[in-house]
Amino acid sequence: MPVHNSDIKKILKDMADLLDIKGANEFRVRAYRNAARTLGQLSKNVEEMVREGEDLTRLEGIGEDLAGKIEEIVNTGTLEQLEELKRELNPEMVRMLEVASLGPRRVKKLYDALGINNLKDLKEAAQKKKIREIEGFGKKTEEKILTELQEMGEEKRTLLKEAEEVAEAFYSYLQKSEGIGQIEVAGSYRRRKETVGDLDILVSLAGKDNNRVMEHFVGYEDITEIISKGETKSSVRLKSGIQVDLRAVEKESFGAALLYFTGSKAHNIEVRKLALERGYKISEYGVFEGETQVAGETEEGVYQKLDMPWIPPQLRENQGEIKAARENSLPSLITxxxxxxxxxxxxxxxxxxxxxxxxxxxxxxxxxxxxxxxxxxxxxxxxxxxxxxxxxxxxxxxxxxxxxxxxxxxxxxxxxxxxxxxxxxxxxxxxxxxxxxxxxxxxxxxxxxxxxxxxxxxxxxxxxxxxxxxxxxxxxxxxxxxxxxxxxxxxxxxxxxxxxxxxxxxxxxxxxxxxxxxxxxxxxxxxxxxxxxxxxxxxxxxxxxxxxxxxxxxxxxxxxxxxxxxxxxxxxxx
Ligand SMILES: [Zn+2]
Ligand SMILES: [Zn+2]
Structure with a gap:
């Protein structure tokens, strides 16, 4: 794959940003920034220069050390030191740089003052009006950060088609694990929304060996980070940037869990109301009458217990589908x-x-x-x-x-x-x-x-x-x-x-x-x-x-x- 000047520039800039967040020596940071700028203005192709053995140190702001790093980038497409820095710092913290009004200095300040090292905490702090109190931030910046986070949130979601490629590959990988019964990708993916956030995969256990299932899950080759690994739930991040959560449930709870994790929230709230009206308790484990489970192995069973036919996931947005289901007038959707x-x-x-x-x-x-x-x-x-x-x-x-x-x-x-x-x-x-x-x-x-x-x-x-x-x-x-x-x-x-x-x-x-x-x-x-x-x-x-x-x-x-x-x-x- 060809390495463009802009790729090299980006890696050098990322180096500067991360070193800056880390609080590295100011001159070192500046050296990377200057080198990035030089590459940005260069009309010659650096990859060619390296291939032809030209002396990179003749370029402005490029010393021996940086020349070596640029050669490494051209030859490997990446810089080991940058990868190391990324591993060292919380990757979520690196993502904070994507917020337009935050530079590395500000990211560091947020961390030092409030311990913020991820986007979720950042949003929460902004909502609680804590950021305006940090020196150099103020009310305006705080509001701007919130808007930018919102816009990013909208953007971060993956197109259904792209999510599908990822989900299908993961699905077939999971099928190869012993100990797994049913597998479904739940959430907005199953509701077939046009974009998908995280992928929620639900599996039923065919045996009692949760650990083996989770081991298999976190052993998938496309994983860049294991966010958490537990008995019934694990989360990983994939190369594509998508987070995947795996939940393992007992066979008799699979339907209830599938309904619960498919959502939407608004749909589930209505379903719960109906259950309560009938004197049932409903959760991701099943429908219960007192202590006795009366439904939950299948989704159909849960809906049936509430006097409804099964509702196609695409309709589960609380837009009248429950009323229609109860009146037996659900649309027969196009295929x-x-x-x-x-x-x-x-x-x-x-x-x-x-x-x-x-x-x-x-x-x-x-x-x-x-x-x-x-x-x-x-x-x-x-x-x-x-x-x-x-x-x-x-x-x-x-x-x-x-x-x-x-x-x-x-x-x-x-x-x-x-x-x-x-x-x-x-x-x-x-x-x-x-x-x-x-x-x-x-x-x-x-x-x-x-x-x-x-x-x-x-x-x-x-x-x-x-x-x-x-x-x-x-x-x-x-x-x-x-x-x-x-x-x-x-x-x-x-x-x-x-x-x-x-x-x-x-x-x-x-x-x-x-x-x-x-x-x-x-x-x-x-x-x-x-x-x-x-x-x-x-x-x-x-x-x-x-x-x-x-x-x-x-x-x-x-x-x-x-x-x-x-x-x-x-x-x-x-
Ligand atoms: Zn056209
Ligand atoms: Zn057109």
Whole structure:
């Protein structure tokens, strides 16, 4: 792997920061800082310089010692001394540096004054207004720290797809342990939230040897830190930064524990209330009548004891699911099998990595009977978005391809940009020739709520538009959506025969669950699109389905559960 100047700079800066926290000699700290700065300004590639045997000490602020360290970084990708420092200091304390208004000096001060060495304690101290009393901090800084912590908290959560990769690997590792019965990843992961904090893994014991199970758990190769190890609970941190908690319970408690650790908290509180009303006590160990356990081995059993059917984890947010369950009116949630085709994909023609043919092959393997190709339009210059001529060519190309396919239909579509004034990026007479027009906002996002709403409304009213894609433009962990009055947009969409997209791209998942439910209530069908940029990307549909289920969507609420024949009729109506 190539080592960039910026990588080396980062390691040197981290060295300076950690030495500073540790209270090392001021000159030593400064030497690292100066070296980092020199590298930041350098136009030459340091890796090449090292490979060609150039003398690094000729660079400003680099002595023999630092030159040696830089060579070590180039050769190994890391610096042993930095790793040592990280081991020595609490890694949580190092994370405190990520709080924007805290430098190493302040981190040290916080530690010296209040013993704070992790983000949790930092937050607590700020909430209790203790930080303002430390010299050099004050009320303003304290408030700033709190806001920054909040923002970090939002960011720290891992995308469901990334968490899934980690969780599945860990899951199969655990399956190899003797002494484990059932395994479930609980928490927000099981509720399939768009982002996940810690992973909570729950296992039932097949024997009595807890210790062996815990030994196996902490022996996983991807672990960078064992946070705690006990008889029934252990916590570790993985290379990816994700914390994983393992809880081991007896077989007869597994269902109750699974329900408890799956959450949400709000859902559990309601469940507990129902139990109390019936004279039961409920905990993660089971449902009890006096001292006798009356349920808890399975989740179904617990719900049943409370006169309810089992509730799918995606619904457990205390948004009416308990009432619905008790009235036996839970939605029969959509599944991936219900999906007949994908309505948002890209190919090599713009920024995709696979040809239309390859995408079609993958879509057929997925069991679909149609797939829309929806390339970007010309406004998206960076990826050579299609102009009118390009789109016409592609429509022809797709026509030809369709004539060779049996039992599968490629829809000639486009993801046309909604321009600043609400007009579309391509001429109507060309759009008219498409099977499907998806419209979306990619640029000029800084608008008032009213202006953005009007801009999108104009697209809704455009006779060529079928679907509004990723309607809020949010990108998880990157940027919030633009402000837009979705209720107004959806109400208009309903009248105009336009559909709203739930984009399955793992960092978009736009619409959100609550928006999906709003659409359902307003009677606007949702279009599920993977926004795949490769054959593998078609499986983004899975996350879209999870989000749709969180939004209570059923088969009939989703546009692409229709066959192409039915879909064609609906699109024509417009
Ligand atoms: Zn897009
Ligand atoms: Zn797209």
């Amino acid at each position: 991936w099998k219900d999906i007949q085709g994908d309505l948002h994909t890209h190919s090599t023609r713009t920024d995709g990595r696979n040809t239309i043919k390859e995408m079609v092959e993958a879509a057929r393997k997925q069991g679909y009977s149609y797939m829309a190709v929806t390339e970007h339009s010309k406004r998206v210059r960076m990826v050579n978005g299609l102009d009118e001529k390009g789109l016409l060519e592609q429509i022809e190309e797709i026509k030809e391809l369709n004539s060779t396919l049996e039992g599968f239909r490629v829809l000639a579509g486009i993801e046309v940009d909604i321009l600043y004034d609400g007009s579309l990026d391509l001429e109507g007479e060309v759009l008219e020739k498409c099977d499907l027009v998806v419209a979306s906002v990619h640029y000029n996002r800084n608008m008032s709520r009213e202006a953005m709403t009007n801009r999108i409304l104009k697209a809704v009213e455009n006779p060529h538009v079928n679907i509004i894609a990723h309607p809020t433009g949010r990108e998880i962990n990157k940027r919030r959506g633009y402000p837009v009055d979705l209720e107004k947009v959806m109400t208009e969409a309903k009248g105009a025969g336009v559909f709203m997209e739930l984009n399955g791209y793992p960092s978009r998942l736009d619409l959100k669950d609550t928006h999906c439910r709003m659409a359902k209530d307003l009677g606007v069908k949702i279009s599920l699109g993977s926004d795949a940029h490769s054959t593998g990307g078609l499986t983004n549909m899975k996350y879209g389905i999870d989000q749709a289920r969180r939004g209570w969507l059923e088969r009939e609420d989703v546009l692409n559960t229709l066959s192409w024949k039915e879909l064609k009729k609906i699109l024509k109506k417009k």
